[in-house]
Amino acid sequence: MKLKLAKKGIALFILVAVGYPPVTAIEHGSRPTEGTRVYAAFQTNDPDIIREGFLGRIRAYEAWDIVRQSTLQQEVIVAVLDTGVDVAHPDLASNIWRNIDEIPGDRIDNDGNSYIDDVNGWDFVDSAPDPRPKITGAYSFEAVHHGTVVAGLIGGVADNNFGIAGAAYRVSIMPLRVLDSTGSGNTIVLAQAIQYAVENGADVINLSLVGDVSDPRLVQSIDDAYARGVAVVAASGNQEHAGINLNDSPRYPVCEKSGVNHVIGVSAVDESNRLAPFANYGSDCIDIAAPGTNLYSTVWHRDRETGFEAYYSGGWSGTSAAAPLISATLAMMKKVAPQLGIADRYRALLSGTVSIASANSRPQDLGTGLVDSYQALTLAVGYTRENPLRVILAPGTGFEPFVVVKDKAGVTISQFLAYAPSFRGGVQTAVGDIDGDDENEIVTAPLSGGGPHVRIFDLQGRLKGQFMAYAPGFVGGLSLTVADLNGDGVSEIIVVPLVGGGPQVNIFNARGDLLGQFMAYASSFRGGVRLTSADLDADRKAEILTAPASRGGPHIRIFNAAGTVLGQFMAFDTTMRAGYALGVGDLDGVIGSEIIVVPEVDTGVQARIFDAHGTEKNRFPLFPEFNSIEEAMSLVVADYTGDGRPDIIAFPLRQGTDVKLFDYYGRVVEEVSLSNVDPATRAVRYTYSLTR
Known part of the structure; x- marks a missing residue:
C-alpha cells in the first residue's frame, strides 16, 4: 500500500x-x-513573526x-x-x-x-x-x-x-x-x-x-x-x-x-x-x-x-x-x-x-x-538538577573498604563498608539498575586478597543482595561491569577473575543466579581480564568488551551475552605484554561508541581510540609526566561535565595526582580533586564510578 x-x-x-x-x-x-505577538525578554527582528501567533500560544x-x-x-x-x-x-x-x-x-x-x-x-x-x-x-x-x-x-x-x-x-x-x-x-x-x-x-x-x-x-x-x-x-x-x-x-x-x-x-x-x-x-x-x-x-x-x-x-x-x-x-x-x-x-x-x-x-x-x-x-x-551527578569512590589497596558517594562538589552523600573493616585489598564498583526498580544500585567486588564476593547496595549503602561469583577459595580479585545484556531494561552483573584466575566470564542477575559464562581468552591464560560494556550496535543489548589485566597482548575482544565473539582487534603492537585499561562511549559526538584503550607499560601512558570495528581514530598521551614509569591506570568514560558528551576520566593508580578529564582529542578539559591522594604516602585512595 x-x-x-x-x-x-x-x-x-x-x-x-x-x-x-x-x-x-x-x-x-x-x-x-x-496572531498577536507575545513579547518576552528576547525579541527577534523577523518581520513576519507577527503572522506566527502560535509562537505566543506555546510560549x-x-x-x-x-x-x-x-x-x-x-x-x-x-x-x-x-x-x-x-x-x-x-x-x-x-x-x-x-x-x-x-x-x-x-x-x-x-x-x-x-x-x-x-x-x-x-x-x-x-x-x-x-x-x-x-x-x-x-x-x-x-x-x-x-x-x-x-x-x-x-x-x-x-x-x-x-x-x-x-x-x-x-x-x-x-x-x-x-x-x-x-x-x-x-x-x-x-x-x-x-x-x-x-x-x-x-x-x-x-x-x-x-x-x-x-x-x-x-x-x-x-x-x-x-x-x-x-x-x-x-x-x-x-x-x-x-x-x-x-x-x-x-x-x-x-x-x-x-x-x-x-x-x-x-x-x-x-x-x-x-x-x-x-x-x-x-x-x-x-x-x-x-x-x-x-x-x-x-x-x-x-x-x-x-x-x-x-x-x-x-x-x-x-x-x-x-x-x-x-x-x-x-x-x-x-x-x-x-x-x-x-x-x-x-x-x-x-x-x-x-x-x-x-x-x-x-x-x-x-x-x-x-x-x-x-x-x-x-x-x-x-x-x-533533581538527578545530579553522583561520584562513587571505591577504596584502593591498603585502605579500609569504605565506599563513598559524593556529589560533584565533593560533598559526601553517603558512605558504607563494602566488606569487613580488616579487608585492605581494594574494591571495584559498578553502577546500574540491577533489580528493575528504576533506581541505580552499587555493585562491589574485591580487587585482590578477598574471596569472589559480589555485593549489591543502594546509593545510601543499604545491602540489597550478595553472592559468590566463583569458588570461595579464589582470592585473586575480580573485574566487574554491569549492563543490560538482553534489552529488558534491567542490568546484569558481569565478572571475571583478575590475576591468577582463568579468563572465565560469568553473568549473573541480582539474585546471584548464573545466567551464562564463556572464556574471554585461552583457558590457560592467568594474567587476568578487565571488563567494560556498552551497546555498540544500537540493538538495546549491551556488548561485553575484554582486555588482558596483565602479561597479555593488546587483544581487545567484543562478545554478546552468549559469549559469541562479535569483533576483536589488536590495540597496540602484537609483541606488547601488559595490562590494559578499557573505556567506551560516544567520544567524538558522532553516532556510535568509541573504545579507548590505555596500556600499563613503562614507555609512556598513551591512549588510543578505536571504533567498534577496531579502526584507530585517534591517539594521545594521557600523563606525559609519567613516561618512564610502568603505570596502572583508572579509566572511566562518563559525562562528568554535564555537557551531554562523555569525558575520559583518568588517573594513575601508583602516582599521587588529581583526576584529569580529557576530551576526544586528548585535551585536558578539567582537573578534579576529590581528596584522592593520601598526604603521607601519596597512595591513591579511590577509583571512580559515576551515576545520575
Missing part, C-alpha cells in the same frame, strides 16, 4: 500493492489569521530565553522525514544540517555510511543525495511545499531580519525525502530514513505523515531510535469532515506501541484550543496537542515556476502542522538538558502542558493538554 497527499476532502489512501503500508502528510487550507519566546541563557550550546538536529526541504531557502539555509565528513560532488562515500555525497541529507524516494522536492513528474502543490512548511515551523532562522522564525531557537534541520511529490511513500523507505537519521546524529525525528497499516520494520526502526535516545514525533492524521477516534481505528506510526511509549503522538487544536474538526484523536495514541490551524511558514521557492514563486505561504492546517511544534520543543529541551534521558524528556514535555479541558468534551483524547514550550524546558532543566 501507499499513500496520497491531498487537501481535506480527498481520500488519503490508494491501494496499489500488498506489503507497503502507506504514510501521508498535511493539507493546505485557507489564508491564515494574524516559544520564553523558551528561547532559556536557550539563549544556557551555557550548553551544542548542535541539536531535527530530522524532517517528508517530501523534501528547500535547502537553499534564505530563511532555512543556515539551519540546514551539514554532514562535515562528506565532500560534496566527489561521488565518494567519504564518511563510510553507505550514502554517497549526502552532504545535507538524502532522497530516499529517488536514492539520490539531493533532499529537495522534485517536480519532474506528477506532483501536487501541497505535497511539494509540505516538507519545507514543516522545516520552517521547526527551524526557520530566527533574528535574521528576514521572514519568520521557527519554533525552535538555533536548531539544525536534517532533510530526508521519504514522500514523492504527490505525497506517496511506503514504510520500507520510512524505516530506512529513520535508521539514517539515528546513525547520523539526529536528536529528534519529525514524522508529519500517517498510514493505516503497521509494519514490523517501521516498529523496529522506531524502537531503535528510542533506544539511542532519539525522540520520535508523529502526527495523528486528518479526515475529510471529522477526525476519527484512533482507539477504534488506529493509524501508524502515531499508534505504534512497544510496551513503552516510544512515539509522541500529536493532535491539533484550533485558535480556541478546541479539537480541530479534521484532526484524529484518541487516548491510546495521542500524548499532546498543539496549534494546527492556519499556520504560516516557509514554502519551496523556484523562480519563474508557476505556483512556486513565493517564499512563504499561510493557511496551513493539519495535525502534521502541529507535530513540528512538538519536535521544536523537544529539540530545545535537548539543547538545554543534553544529559537528560529520553524517558525524562518525554515526561517533562507531557507534564508541562496547559489544560484544555474546558474547551473540549473529551480532553483525555488530546493527551495531557496543549504544549507549553517554556514549561517543558523549565521542567527539563529541573529534572537535571
Whole structure:
C-alpha cells in the first residue's frame, strides 16, 4: 500500500500493492489569521513573526530565553522525514544540517555510511543525495511545499531580519525525502530514513505523515531510535469532515506501541484550543496537542515556476502542522538538558502542558493538554538538577573498604563498608539498575586478597543482595561491569577473575543466579581480564568488551551475552605484554561508541581510540609526566561535565595526582580533586564510578 497527499476532502489512501503500508502528510487550507505577538525578554527582528501567533500560544519566546541563557550550546538536529526541504531557502539555509565528513560532488562515500555525497541529507524516494522536492513528474502543490512548511515551523532562522522564525531557537534541520511529490511513500523507505537519521546524529525525528497499516520494520526502526535516545514525533492524521477516534481505528506510526511509549503522538487544536474538526484523536495514541490551524511558514521557492514563486505561504492546517511544534520543543529541551534521558524528556514535555479541558468534551483524547514550550524546558532543566551527578569512590589497596558517594562538589552523600573493616585489598564498583526498580544500585567486588564476593547496595549503602561469583577459595580479585545484556531494561552483573584466575566470564542477575559464562581468552591464560560494556550496535543489548589485566597482548575482544565473539582487534603492537585499561562511549559526538584503550607499560601512558570495528581514530598521551614509569591506570568514560558528551576520566593508580578529564582529542578539559591522594604516602585512595 501507499499513500496520497491531498487537501481535506480527498481520500488519503490508494491501494496499489500488498506489503507497503502507506504514510501521508498535511493539507493546505485557507489564508491564515494574524496572531498577536507575545513579547518576552528576547525579541527577534523577523518581520513576519507577527503572522506566527502560535509562537505566543506555546510560549516559544520564553523558551528561547532559556536557550539563549544556557551555557550548553551544542548542535541539536531535527530530522524532517517528508517530501523534501528547500535547502537553499534564505530563511532555512543556515539551519540546514551539514554532514562535515562528506565532500560534496566527489561521488565518494567519504564518511563510510553507505550514502554517497549526502552532504545535507538524502532522497530516499529517488536514492539520490539531493533532499529537495522534485517536480519532474506528477506532483501536487501541497505535497511539494509540505516538507519545507514543516522545516520552517521547526527551524526557520530566527533574528535574521528576514521572514519568520521557527519554533525552535538555533536548531539544525536534517532533510530526508521519504514522500514523492504527490505525497506517496511506503514504510520500507520510512524505516530506512529513520535508521539514517539515528546513525547520523539526529536528536529528534519529525514524522508529519500517517498510514493505516503497521509494519514490523517501521516498529523496529522506531524502537531503535528510542533506544539511542532519539525522540520520535508523529502526527495523528486528518479526515475529510471529522477526525476519527484512533482507539477504534488506529493509524501508524502515531499508534505504534512497544510496551513503552516510544512515539509522541500529536493532535491539533484550533485558535480556541478546541479539537480541530479534521484532526484524529484518541487516548491510546495521542500524548499532546498543539496549534494546527492556519499556520504560516516557509514554502519551496523556484523562480519563474508557476505556483512556486513565493517564499512563504499561510493557511496551513493539519495535525502534521502541529507535530513540528512538538519536535521544536523537544529539540530545545535537548539543547538545554543534553544529559537528560529520553524517558525524562518525554515526561517533562507531557507534564508541562496547559489544560484544555474546558474547551473540549473529551480532553483525555488530546493527551495531557496543549504544549507549553517554556514549561517543558523549565521542567527539563529541573529534572537535571533533581538527578545530579553522583561520584562513587571505591577504596584502593591498603585502605579500609569504605565506599563513598559524593556529589560533584565533593560533598559526601553517603558512605558504607563494602566488606569487613580488616579487608585492605581494594574494591571495584559498578553502577546500574540491577533489580528493575528504576533506581541505580552499587555493585562491589574485591580487587585482590578477598574471596569472589559480589555485593549489591543502594546509593545510601543499604545491602540489597550478595553472592559468590566463583569458588570461595579464589582470592585473586575480580573485574566487574554491569549492563543490560538482553534489552529488558534491567542490568546484569558481569565478572571475571583478575590475576591468577582463568579468563572465565560469568553473568549473573541480582539474585546471584548464573545466567551464562564463556572464556574471554585461552583457558590457560592467568594474567587476568578487565571488563567494560556498552551497546555498540544500537540493538538495546549491551556488548561485553575484554582486555588482558596483565602479561597479555593488546587483544581487545567484543562478545554478546552468549559469549559469541562479535569483533576483536589488536590495540597496540602484537609483541606488547601488559595490562590494559578499557573505556567506551560516544567520544567524538558522532553516532556510535568509541573504545579507548590505555596500556600499563613503562614507555609512556598513551591512549588510543578505536571504533567498534577496531579502526584507530585517534591517539594521545594521557600523563606525559609519567613516561618512564610502568603505570596502572583508572579509566572511566562518563559525562562528568554535564555537557551531554562523555569525558575520559583518568588517573594513575601508583602516582599521587588529581583526576584529569580529557576530551576526544586528548585535551585536558578539567582537573578534579576529590581528596584522592593520601598526604603521607601519596597512595591513591579511590577509583571512580559515576551515576545520575
